Amino acid sequence: MSWDPVYRLVKLIPRGRVLTYGSLARALRLRGGARAAGRAMAATPSGKGIPWHRVVGERGKLLIREPYASLQRKLLESEGVTLRESRVDINICHWHPPLGKSSTTNRKKPRKSK
């Protein structure tokens, strides 16, 4: 499974904004839902300029553990994201992803009539 579309969308997240695994999965119509998004992030290659720290759990909760948790917090605060302990102000920072990524009406699941 190539998580390319996932990384692409994550890279599009503007500074000071965050996305949830669920929203990410929904926006791309990933199979398996949020878990798929989570796995994609877990496999995020470093050094690609992917702002993985801008991806948080539902309601902006930081799900990952250390040492990434503290790192993520620091990075988010550095971008001006309002942090509430282990959560971000999802009401303000939740970013609305562009429909259809940045391509045409790309369909994630062609739906095979079986």
Place this chain on the structure above:
DNA sequence: CATCTGACGACCG
């Protein structure tokens, strides 16, 4: 090939 685990989410108590 079988089994466990894992950057999740929704639901229930």
Place this chain on the structure above:
DNA sequence: GCGGTCGCCAGAT
């Protein structure tokens, strides 16, 4: 609001 459980899928052992 928090913790425990189930569902879901793919990769690792």
